Amino acid sequence: MKRKITLKQIARELDVSISTVSKALSNSKEISEDTTKKIQAFAKLYNYKPNNIALSLKNRKTKTIGILIPEIVHHFFSTVIRGIELIANRRGYNVIVGLSNESFTKEIINMEMLANGSIDGFILSISKETLLKQDYHHFNATINQGMPIVMFDRVVSEVDCDKVIVDDFNGAVKAVKKLVDNGCKNIALITTMDYVSVGRLRTQGYLEALGTSGIDANSNLILKIDDSLDVENHLDDLENEIAQFFKINENIDGVFAVNELYAVTAMKVARKLGLNIPNDVQVIGFTDGVLSKHATPSLTTVSQHGQKMGEQAANLLIDRLEAIDAESDQYFTNDERKSDFIKVVIETEIIERESTK
Amino acid sequence: MKRKITLKQIARELDVSISTVSKALSNSKEISEDTTKKIQAFAKLYNYKPNNIALSLKNRKTKTIGILIPEIVHHFFSTVIRGIELIANRRGYNVIVGLSNESFTKEIINMEMLANGSIDGFILSISKETLLKQDYHHFNATINQGMPIVMFDRVVSEVDCDKVIVDDFNGAVKAVKKLVDNGCKNIALITTMDYVSVGRLRTQGYLEALGTSGIDANSNLILKIDDSLDVENHLDDLENEIAQFFKINENIDGVFAVNELYAVTAMKVARKLGLNIPNDVQVIGFTDGVLSKHATPSLTTVSQHGQKMGEQAANLLIDRLEAIDAESDQYFTNDERKSDFIKVVIETEIIERESTK
DNA sequence: ATTCGCAACGAAAACGTTTTCGTGTTGACA
């Protein structure tokens, strides 16, 4: 077991100074061709690779970006990570992930753990608990320390930073319009509580689409699921709730659900009630994941393009990091530096499958 | 925007030496109570936190572990990550993830990128291409450099390291036995090509279970899917292949599939052919993911307990890292240090749902 | 009066780089 070799060891072995070795390896023309070749050969032989930590310390940047998300066993979030990793790697960055598990405290702990030099910037999506508390001081604090943040999907106007969001509102509008165009008269909405902004926006899109289609919104047709409890492990509760909903509203001929789990469950319930999909009731869900693709019938969805979101977020962050780099040469007053933050909106797309006509 | 404060700045501000500040902050009794209090107050006021990179350089360990997996948009792998992150965080470690995307080259690039000081050890699962090439020199190389590796799920005997695997063989045996016990006479196997060890082991389990049940294996009932092509984006190919399979073998009354996608697709195909599940044909899949839980009918599966695998892997790695730490005090010859590597086997569990009687 | 011990602090090395700024040795040229 031979540990990694360092400049110092090469220098000692070849009887030159550390600086000579360093320069030779970077092909500096300060060093003669002879010694350069000798050193490079030796370095290659012993498989020398510069130590990242030492470089990070010297350059005061780590070339790694921190991802902080609520949950990783989740199709959308993992897609985003894939996008981030793709771009990050391509541009020479590493990715370190922290999971908030939807908890305010874990979010803070994780941020502090990473903000102390481990990373150059954050890409994050806010936890539910944080959204509920509306306490965003930790975000602003780390931004004030000079660490850039890019938020995606679950964002908040109280924090000034770059953002990548999906057009929840228009996505919902498109979906509901499609149901209307397909002949649905009584379109139900299955959504979450309002504090998660994406749920709220999708609900607004639903209402908007009904309005412009000349259909009166009927509050009986809106089902708000309390997702503060762990839905995944209380599937039958969810099923029962939706079943009740269907029994009370027998006239439902279209369903728009704000996520695919609700949509798939709605399909399941409807079929148990003897309804045919898509003939008796058509269903569209938000979030295009594995479930939608492989359900029977397969589910028409509003795709969020998670990977694209991740790619955009990564590009935004790295662009900003490199801008800061370039900036540090010049002199800027605080006002000049106060850049305008970018908000990228990813367009949604309807993916038609078997659950609609 | 105020950058993070350093020991040096505190020292200058309070007109003491750097060492005094460092000692005061760690409550050394070398420093008088007065100065200690003064320094700690100042540090708290300016929210001093030691710089992780500097600490890493000094201590020659980063307190972060590298995860290298083939794919992240994958229920099983993300579950494992969740387990790793849970333990890592609890034990004071961060996790940095690299994706090989099933590519040999990306696997190597990623390893080299991380092995140069960024992490203390690896947790990884081998890419398909690497398994196909059977070239494992990069694993052995990093182990030889003193960096411990823990492999999970897709492991290989050619590399000497700790391993966490699921009992693929017995899991398959259990599943097929259950089908036999439930009255199935003609049990089909839908599997992958042999080079992925887990697929091979599950196939062996299938054969074993048939053998001990006194049923002759019929090679017509074994369907090997070529998953070197991107199955997710060629779903209809998969469907057609399985449909042909069913048409040729009309007597199939049970299906064991080595992953949930194959299982769910088999169910879909069977139903299109007018077969009832579970009355006409019963289905069990390996890998318990979202699909299994939410399919209609829901799928009976062999659960791999991904999160538990992640937790075990993390504990194994951190245990070893801390052992190395303690070791470094004493003197060991190479022979003495050659420790025995641990192989943890995670027991599978059959989760019964609607696709079996 | 000298020695001793202790309390309180500082200097410096070390971790592994890169980079700036010397410095000594050539050879050419006036």
Added chain:
DNA sequence: TGTCAACACGAAAACGTTTTCGTTGCGAAT
């Protein structure tokens, strides 16, 4: 012969810590 530039290299600082080993001053003991 003396000057100067070019060449080839080394010393040292810096990044931010921790830790070892001084060093100082002072009261007590001999």
